Amino acid sequence: MKHFQQFKTDISNINLPEKFTFPFYYEPHDLAIIAANELQEYLENQTDFQHDFGLQSDIKTVSIGKMFGVLVVKNKLQEIGYLAAFSGKFADHSLPEKFVPPVFNMRTEGSFYVKGEAELEEINQEISALKKDETYISLKKSVKKRIQHIEEDLAFQRKKMKIAKKERKIRKKNSGSILTESDFSILIKKLEQESFNDQFFYKELKAYYENDLQKKQAELAFFENKIASLKKERIQKSNYLQKTLFERYAFLNAKKEWKSLLDIFSDPMIKPPAGSGECAVPKLLQYAFLNDLEPICMAEFWWGISPNSEIRKHKNFYPACQSRCKPILTHMLQDLKMDENLLIESLTEHQEIPIIFEDDDLIVVNKPAEFLSVPGKEISDSVYSRMKEKYPEATGPLIVHRLDMSTSGILVLTKTKEANKILQSQFIKRTVKKRYVALLEGNLTEQKGTVKLPIRLDLDDRPKQLVDFENGKNAETYWEIIQIEDDITRVYFYPITGRTHQLRVHAAHKNGLNAPIVGDDLYGKKGKRLHLHAEFIEFLHPKTMEKMSFSVAPEF
Known part of the structure; x- marks a missing residue:
C-alpha cells in the first residue's frame, strides 16, 4: 500500500x-x-x-x-x-x-471527460476562428459604422423638419393679416404640401436605410448565427459532461x-x-x-x-x-464516532452578563466572549434572550447593534421602541464613537493607519467573510498601536463602518494588516479566546440627548 x-x-x-x-x-x-x-x-x-x-x-x-x-x-x-x-x-x-x-481521475487517457474536453476545445477553436475571420470583423465594423451614420442622418433630418415646421408656423402667423383670403388659402395649401413632402422624404429615406442595412446585417447574421449555434452546442455538451462527471x-x-x-x-x-x-x-x-x-x-x-x-x-x-x-x-463520516461539535456547544449557561448602566431607556452590558448577541440557529442562549427574560415589559427590539459571538465588550440595548429607533439612527449615521482593543500576531511596521477593504459573505464557507472589490460592501477601519511585546502587537481599532467580521478580516488579510487577531479561529489560529474587546462607546442619550460614554477594560 x-x-x-x-x-x-x-x-x-x-x-x-x-x-x-x-x-x-x-x-x-x-x-x-x-x-x-x-x-x-x-x-x-x-x-x-x-x-x-x-x-x-x-x-x-x-x-x-x-x-x-x-x-x-x-x-x-x-x-x-x-x-x-x-x-x-x-x-x-x-x-x-x-x-x-x-x-x-477524470483525466485518465481516453476517458469520457478527456474526450468531452477535446470536443469542447474544438468548439472553442471554431468560435475563435469565426470571431477572428476578417470578413466577419469587416462586416461588424461596417454595420456599426452604417448604423451610426443612419442614426446621425435621420437625427439631422428630424432637426431640419422641426426647424421647417417652426418656420411654416411663423409664415402662417405673419401672412394672416397681410394676405387676401384667397392668397392666404393658397399659402395654407402650400405649407401643408411642404409638411407632407418633408414627412414623405423622411419615411422614404428611413425605408431606404432599413433596406440597405438589412442586406449588410443578413451577411453579418450568417456569422453571428453560426457563433450562437456553436455556443448553444457548447453549453449542451458542457452540461452533459458535468452531469456525467457528477454521476461518476x-x-x-x-x-x-x-x-x-x-x-x-x-x-x-x-x-x-x-x-x-x-x-x-x-x-x-x-x-x-x-x-x-x-x-x-x-x-x-x-x-x-x-x-x-x-x-x-x-x-x-x-x-x-x-x-x-x-x-x-x-x-x-456517517456512524463514525466523532468529537463533539464545539460550534453548537453552549459554554454560556453559567456565565453572567454584567450590567454596567441602566435607566428607563437603556441597558449597557459587558458581553462575555463566546456569547451570542442574539439567538442562533442551534444556540438559543444570548444577550437578547437573557435581557428579554429579565425585562419582560420592555418594548421594541431591544438590540440596537451586535458584537460577534467571539468578541467581548460593551453592548447597548434599549427598553423602548422610541429609544431603539433614535439610537439606531445614530449608528446608521455613524455618529456613535466606538473603540476596540485587540492583540495581533506579529509586529506591525507602522504606528497607525487606515484599512479600506470591501467585504462580503463567503457563500461557499459561511460564516466567513472575504474581500471582494467588485461585490463587497465598503468597509473602513482606523487603527493605532498601543504597544508591542514578544511579537504580539496591542492595537486600538476604530471602525468607521460596521461590517460583519470587519476588524477580524482587516487585521488578517494580506492587504490589510496581515496580522490575525490572537485566537481567531476563522482567520488565524484557534486559541482559548478571540483577543478582541469592545472597550469604549460614546453616543447621545435617546431621551435627554446628553452625551454618554462607557469604558470597560479588556481581560487580556
Whole structure:
C-alpha cells in the first residue's frame, strides 16, 4: 500500500484519540500535527512536481497557495501511519506517489471527460476562428459604422423638419393679416404640401436605410448565427459532461455505502459547487475506506501565498469547507464516532452578563466572549434572550447593534421602541464613537493607519467573510498601536463602518494588516479566546440627548 506512510517521528508515547476529528471545527491532535510537520518538511524539499506556491520571490509564474491534508490511520496489522492529499490539482497536473489519488481521475487517457474536453476545445477553436475571420470583423465594423451614420442622418433630418415646421408656423402667423383670403388659402395649401413632402422624404429615406442595412446585417447574421449555434452546442455538451462527471464521482463511507455527487446534492435545482470532491479530506477518507484503513484523526493546513479574497496563512490549520465538503463528509463520516461539535456547544449557561448602566431607556452590558448577541440557529442562549427574560415589559427590539459571538465588550440595548429607533439612527449615521482593543500576531511596521477593504459573505464557507472589490460592501477601519511585546502587537481599532467580521478580516488579510487577531479561529489560529474587546462607546442619550460614554477594560 504505497500511500500508507510510516511516521518518521517516534509516536509510541502518544495516546490515540477516542473519537475521530470533527472536521468543521477542531484543534489538531498531536498525531495529526506530527503528520502535518512531516508532510511540510517534504514540501520544502520535494522535486516530484512543479507548482509555484508564492514562497520564492524569484519565480515568474502565477503564484497559487494550496490546501493540504493528513489523515492518521490504522491498518489491518494495527500499525499507525498517515495518508496525505492536496486539494484541486498542481500546476503541472501531476499525481505524485506521496499523495492519495483523486476520488475520480477524470483525466485518465481516453476517458469520457478527456474526450468531452477535446470536443469542447474544438468548439472553442471554431468560435475563435469565426470571431477572428476578417470578413466577419469587416462586416461588424461596417454595420456599426452604417448604423451610426443612419442614426446621425435621420437625427439631422428630424432637426431640419422641426426647424421647417417652426418656420411654416411663423409664415402662417405673419401672412394672416397681410394676405387676401384667397392668397392666404393658397399659402395654407402650400405649407401643408411642404409638411407632407418633408414627412414623405423622411419615411422614404428611413425605408431606404432599413433596406440597405438589412442586406449588410443578413451577411453579418450568417456569422453571428453560426457563433450562437456553436455556443448553444457548447453549453449542451458542457452540461452533459458535468452531469456525467457528477454521476461518476461516487463516495464511500465506513459502512461501504456509495453515493454519487448527484445523490449527495439531491436538490435538482442546486448543482454541486465547482470543485466538489476535489478537496483533501474526501480524497483521504475515500482511500482509507477503499483500503480498509481505520481513520484516527485528521488535519488540513494551507501551504503558500494567501488568495486575494479569502484569508489563508502559510502553515495554519483550517477546518473543512462548508459548501463543497460538508454534504460529502456528512455521508462519508456517517456512524463514525466523532468529537463533539464545539460550534453548537453552549459554554454560556453559567456565565453572567454584567450590567454596567441602566435607566428607563437603556441597558449597557459587558458581553462575555463566546456569547451570542442574539439567538442562533442551534444556540438559543444570548444577550437578547437573557435581557428579554429579565425585562419582560420592555418594548421594541431591544438590540440596537451586535458584537460577534467571539468578541467581548460593551453592548447597548434599549427598553423602548422610541429609544431603539433614535439610537439606531445614530449608528446608521455613524455618529456613535466606538473603540476596540485587540492583540495581533506579529509586529506591525507602522504606528497607525487606515484599512479600506470591501467585504462580503463567503457563500461557499459561511460564516466567513472575504474581500471582494467588485461585490463587497465598503468597509473602513482606523487603527493605532498601543504597544508591542514578544511579537504580539496591542492595537486600538476604530471602525468607521460596521461590517460583519470587519476588524477580524482587516487585521488578517494580506492587504490589510496581515496580522490575525490572537485566537481567531476563522482567520488565524484557534486559541482559548478571540483577543478582541469592545472597550469604549460614546453616543447621545435617546431621551435627554446628553452625551454618554462607557469604558470597560479588556481581560487580556
